[in-house]
Amino acid sequence: MCMYYIFAICAFATCGGYNGHLQVKVDCADRRQSNLSINIDFGYPFRLQQVHFKAPLCDAKREEILFLDGDFSSAAQFFVTVGVFAFLYSLLATIVYVFYQNKYLKNNRGPLVDFVVTVIFSFMWLASSCCWAKTLSDIKTATNPTQVLLLISACRAQEIKCTATQEPLWSRLNTSAVFGFVNVVLWVGNIWFVFKETGWYKTGQRYPTRSASGKRSSEMRQRQDSFNQSKGSQQVHRQASLNQSQAGFSLPQTYLGKPVICERENKVASQGPKIFVNEM
Secondary structure (H helix, E strand, C coil): CHHHHHHHHHHHHHHHCCEEEEEEEEECCCHHHCEEEEEEEEECCCEHHHCEEEEEECCCCEEEEEECCCECHHHHHHHHHHHHHHHHHHHHHHHHHHHCHHHHHHHHHHHHHHHHHHHHHHHHHHHHHHHHHHHHHHHHHHCCHHHHHHHCCHHHCCCCEEEEEECCCCHHHHHHHHHHHHHHHHHHHHHHHHHCCCHHHHHHHHHHHHHHHHHHHHHHHHHHHHHHHHHHHHHHHHHHHHHHHHHHHCCCCCCCCCHHHHHHHHHHHCCCCCCCCCCC
16 A cells, blocks of 8 residues: 555645746836846646736836736645545555454455545546646646736737746646546556455355356256266167067977976886786
8 A cells, every 4th residue: 555655645745845937028128127037936726816926017117016817726726635635544544454454354344444435536536637637737828928928018019028038847747647647547446456355245256156156066967867868768778679689589489288298298108118927
């Protein structure tokens, strides 16, 4: 989680600590009325309508007070606020993960709260980054030297030369917008990892696994039953064909009469000749 609060610090620090500087000059026909260094400073929270500067009036010996256009504080403060709260929550979550892991996992409340907060911060980072990117473009337009010179009355005359000697540097604010979208990617990607710790993911994973195993077991049983049935039918078919073949090649049975009578007759017939001895 240290990566999250590091990028959060980079996002709100580059935006909240910005100070821009713009310098223009007005060359009047009378050199005594010319002002070669009109400094305009602005910064966070970018309430440009409160930024004022003095510009000379070439046709009179006096100066006019001018203000920039636009109030861009809402988007800038929204972006910085999201960054600060994201930093605080990331720091708190790191402490809980390290020192209170058992309480975090107790009754599955910690992962559920973490999941909901992560989704909220992901949406807030997306909304604030988009708003800040659009607002940054508007700030650049409002502080464009050409736009600022049009506010000066003396610069509207063609004979008076007005130029910008120094323009604001936008690299820091551009970096803040980039860090905002980096935080969007980090927090949206963290939704999946936090969701895996909740009971919703475990419940959704458990039942499909059982149903899949039940399907596999039922399929295996059906295959086994079909295999046994096919095997039994093959055995019955083979037995029937064997009986038919035996019946086709069996010898005809003959009737030999009563075995007892035949045995007696054979016994009588097998006796040898009788010898009679006459007694004298």
